[in-house]
Amino acid sequence: MRAIAISRNPFRRFAAIILAWMLTGCAGGIADFSGPNAPSFVPFPAGTRPNVALVLGAGGPRGFALIGVLKVLEENGIDVDLVVGNSVGSIIGALYADGVKAAELERIAMAFDPKSFLGVSLSGISGRGGAIESFVNDHLGGKPLQGLKKHMAMTAMRTSDRALVTFTHGDAGAAARASSATPHQFSPVRINGVEYIDGDEATPVPILAARQLGASVVIAVDVSAYVSAIPPEAPPEWTVRDRKRAELVAGEAAAADVLIHPDLGYYAGISDRYRTMCIARGEAAARAVLPKIREALLKAKS
Numbered sequence: 001m002r003a004i005a006i007s008r009n010p011f012r013r014f015a016a017i018i019l020a021w022m023l024t025g026c027a028g029g030i031a032d033f034s035g036p037n038a039p040s041f042v043p044f045p046a047g048t049r050p051n052v053a054l055v056l057g058a059g060g061p062r063g064f065a066l067i068g069v070l071k072v073l074e075e076n077g078i079d080v081d082l083v084v085g086n087s088v089g090s091i092i093g094a095l096y097a098d099g100v101k102a103a104e105l106e107r108i109a110m111a112f113d114p115k116s117f118l119g120v121s122l123s124g125i126s127g128r129g130g131a132i133e134s135f136v137n138d139h140l141g142g143k144p145l146q147g148l149k150k151h152m153a154m155t156a157m158r159t160s161d162r163a164l165v166t167f168t169h170g171d172a173g174a175a176a177r178a179s180s181a182t183p184h185q186f187s188p189v190r191i192n193g194v195e196y197i198d199g200d201e202a203t204p205v206p207i208l209a210a211r212q213l214g215a216s217v218v219i220a221v222d223v224s225a226y227v228s229a230i231p232p233e234a235p236p237e238w239t240v241r242d243r244k245r246a247e248l249v250a251g252e253a254a255a256a257d258v259l260i261h262p263d264l265g266y267y268a269g270i271s272d273r274y275r276t277m278c279i280a281r282g283e284a285a286a287r288a289v290l291p292k293i294r295e296a297l298l299k300a301k302s
Contacts, residue, residue: 031130032190033174037144039154039191042169044213050082050151052297053215055207055256056089057249058200059223060182061268063088064109064275068282069221069260071102078293080219082151084166084210086199089221090154090179094136094172097152098143106279108139114270132180137173145172153213154179155199155206159188164202166209204245205259207252216300219293220256222249223282229266257296260285 033039044050054073056066066089073080085093095105116131145152146169154167156178167175178189178196188195199206210218227246230239253259262285264278 030188030190030195031133031174031177033171034192037171039145039167039170039175039178041166042146044151044168048151049214051215051300052080052217053082053084053210053213053219054080054093055084055205055210055218055220056086056093057205057220057222057224058087058089058198059204059268060088061270061274062223062225062264062278063092064278065223065262065264065282065285066092066221067102067105067109068262068279068284069286070096070105071279072283072286072290073219073293074102076290078219078297080150082153082210082213082215084153084155084206084213085176085179086155086204086206087180087182088223090176090199091132091136094145094148094152094154094176095139097150098140098148099150100139109279110272110275130177132186133171133173133177135173136176137171140172143172144170145175146170148172151213153209155203155209156181156189156196157199157202159195159197162202164199164206164209165196166206166213168213200245203248203252205249205252207255207259211255217296218256219258219296220253220260221282222259222261223264223278224249224261225266226261226263229263231266234266258289258292260289 083093083097092105140148145167152168154175155164156167157163158165174189174191178191179199180186181189181197183197183201186198188197204224205220205222207218207220224245225242227243230242262281264281268274
């Protein structure tokens with residue numbers, strides 16, 4: 001995940017690097033989950049096939065925009081019965097799937113302190129990989145994925161073959177941790193002997209996963225940067241990653257009934273101003289496609 005604009009000022013450059021680590025966590029020991037409560041895929045119970053799916057894509061702090069989309073859907077009475085989340089989308093999606101209202105999600109987002117993901121030891125600065133796990137489980141009261149009010153699925157990439165894997169059952173915090181394990185920043189997560197990393201590496205916006213779970217209507221949200229917004233001074237590795245991400249999203253876009261892609265600029269951050277901007281632009285992008293959403297829902301009923 002790319003986070004903060006690079007500055008030529010040495011102090012600001014160092015601060016930007018530290019801030020990026022704060023947002024994602026640094027590599028450390030691999031978290032290991034096993035047993036019956038470990039995240040896994042279990043088909044939804046018979047007779048509960050989802051109809052309308054909301055897919056919340058990856059994007060680090062850009063994920064604040066997802067809350068703006070949720071506000072618009074809620075205000076217009078547009079309900080979904082399946083949430084598919086990837087990376088930051090899995091974190092926000094889990095709370096939404098358990099009935100947390102958009103206004104409360106906004107309050108949580110504005111009050112969130114990214115320093116909670118940072119630790120310091122004798123070996124230097126290290127990420128607290130368990131912070132995401134705890135954040136999700138604390139807000140859900142320890143409920144597993146199958147215990148949430150809406151169907152919830154989280155995606156992660158299996159490192160052995162780079163395949164996208166979907167979790168619908170078990171420890172929600174552990175699943176979100178695996179879904180958000182950005183390489184070189186978060187530690188990988190091992191689940192029943194299999195290693196996983198951030199689902200963004202395989203499919204930033206898992207639209208096809210929602211279809212495979214049975215959704216008739218898919219509303220997807222992509223909060224990644226527009227390729228056209230990449231500035232000339234952006235590091236080459238960022239440019240390569242952003243272009244690859246855009247290609248992966250484009251490869252599944254046709255399978256969505258509606259794809260919402262707010263323009264959040266290129267450089268991301270965590271200031272109150274940035275968070276407010278992302279939420280507002282998420283709202284604006286969602287309002288712009290409301291007619292398409294209503295048309296898709298009406299068509300599915302006919």
